[in-house]
Amino acid sequence: MPHNDTEQELLPGQRAAVLVNEGPDFSFKIQSLDRPTVGPKEVLVELEVTGICGTDLALAAGYLGKPKSIIGHEGVGRIIAVGSASSSVAIGQRVGVGWLRDSCGSCRPCMLGGETRCQLQIFSGRMVEGTLATLTVVPERYIVPLPEDLSAEQLAPIMCAGVTAYKALKCSDASPGSWVAISGAAGGVGALAVQYAKAMGYRTIAIDGGEIPKQKCLDAGADIYLDYEKETDLKAAVTRETNGTLCSAAIVCAGSAPAYEAALTCVDYFGTLVGVGITPPTSKVAFHPLALIDTGIKIIGSMVGSRADILEAVEFVRRGLVTPKTVTIGLDELNQHIKKINEIDGKLVVRLSG
Ligand SMILES: [Zn+2]
Ligand SMILES: [Zn+2]
Structure with missing residues (x-):
């Protein structure tokens, strides 16, 4: 040396x-x-x-x-x-x-x-x-x-992107085989989250907007793609695709407050919302406490x-x-x-x- x-x-x-x-x-x-x-x-x-x-x-x-x-x-x-x-x-x-x-x-x-x-x-x-x-x-x-x-x-x-995706899924504690939603699934972290979720035994619902993102998500191995620009009621769409069970976890990779709020409605009882997407400093996520109190849903922030x-x-x-x-x-x-x-x-x- x-x-x-x-x-x-x-x-x-x-x-x-x-x-x-x-x-x-x-x-x-x-x-x-x-x-x-x-x-x-x-x-x-x-x-x-x-x-x-x-x-x-x-x-x-x-x-x-x-x-x-x-x-x-x-x-x-x-x-x-x-x-x-x-x-x-x-x-x-x-x-x-x-x-x-x-x-x-x-x-x-x-x-x-x-x-x-x-x-x-x-x-x-x-x-x-x-x-x-x-x-x-x-x-x-x-x-x-x-x-x-x-x-x-x-x-x-x-x-960064890969470990962020993997750790978010790891700390969701979602049951193997259950549905996991990935919001912002066509982005750098999201596309890897879709791959990790599949590799970890989850069924994946990729949420993003547009046809090119759709292809990216399906190429990454997503089971279902939902276009938030087309689905006026995201919870209803997730309920339909999961035969009513909703998702045991939602990983929010998108950096927008509406993405967090929409993803929360897709999480099943006792499920987990894991946030890794960072919204602009002035953008606050809003939800009523009953969304957690009634359901036992946990919200976790994860970092790399x-x-x-x-x-x-x-x-x-x-x-x-x-x-x-x-x-x-x-x-x-x-x-x-x-x-x-x-x-x-x-x-x-x-x-x-x-
Ligand atoms: Zn990074
Ligand atoms: Zn220290």
């Missing part, structure tokens, strides 16, 4: 997509930058690819506070240098870099096993530079080791997943049960494609090196 300065100086600088004009008209400037500094207990990762997530667009648009100049949080690469006090990681190790870049391990949420709710959590592209660069720095204690037998393009979408959840989600891909559909571009093509991610037939993945 190159612990000495001479070897580390031989390592390259980086190419990065630097965010310019943060706000609704954001764009990126591809620049050569210095190699980032690696602290004693950190490692330097050379990224091969990074996926693009809807949250990246929200960050760039300034909806989630001030972003860093480099965003991105679905990175896959290899450790190429380790800090002077790092001891447990090896150069060449393949790793993933997701939304959560570090957790303290000792606050109450961490002790409860919920590292994604760590009180000192560090988010990629929001508090530290993200993965739209050839190099990034990761704390040694927060490595996500990835297997060698999948392409980087297949692994990248799991780092722990490192263990990521590894579980990756196993579905390794076993061929989930196959992320991806479209790969070069870093120089980023400006042409990033604002069209909802029109692209698959997850947008940016090739950074290799």
Whole structure:
């Protein structure tokens, strides 16, 4: 391991997509930058690819506070240098870099096993530079080791969208074989949620709007597609399709209050509504308490997943049960494609090196 300065100086600088004009008209400037500094207990990762997530667009648009100049949080690469006090990681190790870049391990949420709710959590592209660069720095204690037998393009979408979909289904506690509704099913998270739901033994009702989304959802393996633009009474449509049982869980991937409100009406007694879609800051979800009191329905918010959840989600891909559909571009093509991610037939993945 190159612990000495001479070897580390031989390592390259980086190419990065630097965010310019943060706000609704954001764009990126591809620049050569210095190699980032690696602290004693950190490692330097050379990224091969990074996926693009809807949250990246929200960050760039300034909806989630001030972003860093480099965003991105679905990175896959290899450790190429380790800090002077790092001891447990090896150069060449393949790793993933997701939304959560570090957790303290000792606050109450961490002790409860919920590292994604760590009180000192560090988010990629929001508090530290993200993965739209050839190099990034990761704390040694927060490595996500990835297997060698999948392409980087297949692994990248799991780092955020895939694990978000998988964890949402996991925490729904829906009974195997029961109906699960996926609202916003044609989006980046939604299409993977449809695949994970099927792989986990659920029957799926994909909810979205339009004919192209319909095909996307059916291609992803949805049993039923419901077009919310055509169904004036979504509950009635779900009741019809499920022979009256409704859904044991609804996963709301769409970032709109009406999507949450409509999905709640599709959940059966004692079922669960799991929200991962983020509405604009001024948009509040409204429902009457009796919608919960009368039914025993639970509402849960879920956020990405722990490192263990990521590894579980990756196993579905390794076993061929989930196959992320991806479209790969070069870093120089980023400006042409990033604002069209909802029109692209698959997850947008940016090739950074290799
Ligand atoms: Zn994301
Ligand atoms: Zn913590």
